[in-house]
Amino acid sequence: MSAPLLEAKGLNLAFGAVRALDDVAIDIHPGEVVAIVGESGSGKSSLLRVLAGQMRPDAGTVLYRDPAGTAHPVHGMGEAALRRLMRTDWGFVHQNARDGLRMGVSAGGNVGERLMAIGARHYGGIREEATEWLKRVEIDPARIDHLPRTFSGGMQQRLQIARTLVTRPRLVFMDEPTGGLDVSVQARLLDLIRALVADLGIAVLLVTHDIAAARLLAHRILVMRRGQVVEHGLTDRVLDDPQHPYTQLLVASVLAA
Amino acid sequence: MSHEPGSPFGGYNFAYLDENTKRMIRRALLKAVAIPGHQVPFGAREMPLPYGWGTGGIQVTAAILGPRDVLKVIDQGADDTTNAVSIRRFFSRVAGVRGTTRTAEATIIQTRHRIPETPLTEAQTLVYQVPMPEPLFRLEPRLAETRRMHALADYGLMHVKLYEDIARHGHVSTAYSYPVMVGGRYLMSPSPIPAFDNPKMHRMPALQLFGAGREKKIYAVPPYTEVRSLDFEDHPFRPHRADGCCALCGSTTSYLDEVLTDDRGGRMFVCSDTDYCEERQEAAATAAPASTTPAPETEGVA
Numbered sequence: 001m002s003a004p005l006l007e008a009k010g011l012n013l014a015f016g017a018v019r020a021l022d023d024v025a026i027d028i029h030p031g032e033v034v035a036i037v038g039e040s041g042s043g044k045s046s047l048l049r050v051l052a053g054q055m056r057p058d059a060g061t062v063l064y065r066d067p068a069g070t071a072h073p074v075h076g077m078g079e080a081a082l083r084r085l086m087r088t089d090w091g092f093v094h095q096n097a098r099d100g101l102r103m104g105v106s107a108g109g110n111v112g113e114r115l116m117a118i119g120a121r122h123y124g125g126i127r128e129e130a131t132e133w134l135k136r137v138e139i140d141p142a143r144i145d146h147l148p149r150t151f152s153g154g155m156q157q158r159l160q161i162a163r164t165l166v167t168r169p170r171l172v173f174m175d176e177p178t179g180g181l182d183v184s185v186q187a188r189l190l191d192l193i194r195a196l197v198a199d200l201g202i203a204v205l206l207v208t209h210d211i212a213a214a215r216l217l218a219h220r221i222l223v224m225r226r227g228q229v230v231e232h233g234l235t236d237r238v239l240d241d242p243q244h245p246y247t248q249l250l251v252a253s254v255l256a257a
Numbered sequence: 258m259s260h261e262p263g264s265p266f267g268g269y270n271f272a273y274l275d276e277n278t279k280r281m282i283r284r285a286l287l288k289a290v291a292i293p294g295h296q297v298p299f300g301a302r303e304m305p306l307p308y309g310w311g312t313g314g315i316q317v318t319a320a321i322l323g324p325r326d327v328l329k330v331i332d333q334g335a336d337d338t339t340n341a342v343s344i345r346r347f348f349s350r351v352a353g354v355r356g357t358t359r360t361a362e363a364t365i366i367q368t369r370h371r372i373p374e375t376p377l378t379e380a381q382t383l384v385y386q387v388p389m390p391e392p393l394f395r396l397e398p399r400l401a402e403t404r405r406m407h408a409l410a411d412y413g414l415m416h417v418k419l420y421e422d423i424a425r426h427g428h429v430s431t432a433y434s435y436p437v438m439v440g441g442r443y444l445m446s447p448s449p450i451p452a453f454d455n456p457k458m459h460r461m462p463a464l465q466l467f468g469a470g471r472e473k474k475i476y477a478v479p480p481y482t483e484v485r486s487l488d489f490e491d492h493p494f495r496p497h498r499a500d501g502c503c504a505l506c507g508s509t510t511s512y513l514d515e516v517l518t519d520d521r522g523g524r525m526f527v528c529s530d531t532d533y534c535e536e537r538q539e540a541a542a543t544a545a546p547a548s549t550t551p552a553p554e555t556e557g558v559a
Contacts, residue, residue: 079405079409080408080409083409083411087413102417105417105421106421106424106425108420108424109417109420109421109424112417112420113413113414113417114413116413116416116417116420117411117413117414118413121416121488121489121490122489122490122491123420123423123489123490123491123492124491125491126420127424144424145424145425
């Protein structure tokens with residue numbers, strides 16, 4: 001297997017007496033979907049923020065390997081480099097589409113923003129690309145000039161995904177991308193994400209408390225509890241044969257449909 | 258110093274502001290010139306005119322004014338509007354400098370909303386009155402965030418605005434305060450001059466200084482600096498001008514104001530730059546003194 005895209009070791013983070021991360025290590029390889037599951041307050045969102053460079057850990061390192069194969073420490077590269085990374089090689093899909101979209105800007109402008117941020121200056125080209133991406137995420141291209149606030153929740157989330165993937169990032173962080181959507185919309189969204197990720201060969205770090213979503217999307221799973229990774233392995237292995245008592249509880253508490 | 262009563266400047270220091278304040282503004286100006294297009298904060302003072310009337314411009318003018326300077330003040334291109342007349346009179350009282358309406362004669366030109374039609378020279382300085390120095394303020398409400406965007410040259414958002422304009426109106430609808438890139442680095446608001454004037458800023462021989470009194474910011478464009486209006490490759494920047502010629506001087510190239518002449522839909526276009534218009538009228542009058550004399554009585558030579 002090739003060298004990991006993102007490599008974190010010995011991450012520690014405390015909020016006062018609460019240990020949000022306790023000696024956490026994680027690797028993500030190119031094209032791989034890794035899910036972090038756990039209950040609320042287990043430290044999974046903190047881990048995502050630390051890995052994405054939005055929060056500095058008390059101890060530990062996060063290395064990102066660029067396309068040329070050089071490893072960069074995420075927390076030592078400076079804000080300018082991190083921002084550039086965030087709009088080229090990386091993407092972030094928020095749980096709430098409103099956090100990831102510009103609600104006062106049309107759907108086309110939302111998709112085009114990342115293109116313009118990296119220097120696209122041809123209006124026709126940007127519009128063509130935006131139309132293409134709206135089709136890919138199953139939004140009617142006729143709505144390209146509509147504001148996202150006129151879209152349904154599921155459409156907003158799909159628009160956010162289009163906006164993130166338009167620059168073909170190598171690594172996408174997803175924070176509960178299906179949260180707050182009804183079950184049928186969730187299922188369609190998961191199908192869409194799975195198809196796009198497989199198609200584009202993107203590595204995804206997915207944070208979720210939804211075991212079913214993790215099973216559908218992820219190649220590997222990390223189970224977190226109280227800031228520690230209590231179990232990790234291939235998705236099927238972890239979910240079908242959980243070793244740690246907490247994982248067993250987590251898997252057992254999923255309602256069978 | 259000239260603080261004692263009976264001094265030539267009515268008890269005020271030369272050019273109204275005290276020397277320490279002027280020094281502070283000059284330091285901000287030097288920094289602004291050193292980093293073209295970058296907004297430098299300064300301690301704007303209360304001035305004897307309301308915010309929005311040119312408190313920033315008047316402080317910059319006061320800081321750079323010398324006794325031998327010749328001052329021209331224009332408001333929307335006109336030398337004879339209230340704002341222009343009172344600022345010119347203010348400086349003739351507190352600094353004793355000569356005022357002028359002739360663009361070519363002036364060494365300092367304080368302006369609101371226009372750049373004179375007559376090309377400026379290296380010997381002149383153009384001082385803009387700026388209401389809102391931040392070009393991103395309608396797009397990003399947090400000033401801390403806009404400062405970070407300037408620091409990182411992260412200007413994709415400004416193009417999103419232009420994209421939205423084209424998507425909605427078929428063209429960029431921004432007709433004034435059209436954003437520019439200065440020296441290929443800083444995004445800058447040219448103050449509310451019409452987009453028509455933007456090309457004049459590019460490689461202008463005169464020094465351009467911008468003062469925003471309420472927002473307490475100063476920025477500058479040094480002589481011969483590259484100033485580019487933002488655009489798309491397939492929607493290039495086009496300066497807009499009313500389609501017509503000046504009813505007084507016949508100019509077909511100057512920026513025009515539309516003037517209503519009665520309440521029955523009568524209207525005419527005249528040059529917004531009054532000095533340029535008058536000079537052209539005078540030149541026309543001297544070139545053809547009494548050759549055909551087409552009713553000189555009604556012409557109204559002014």
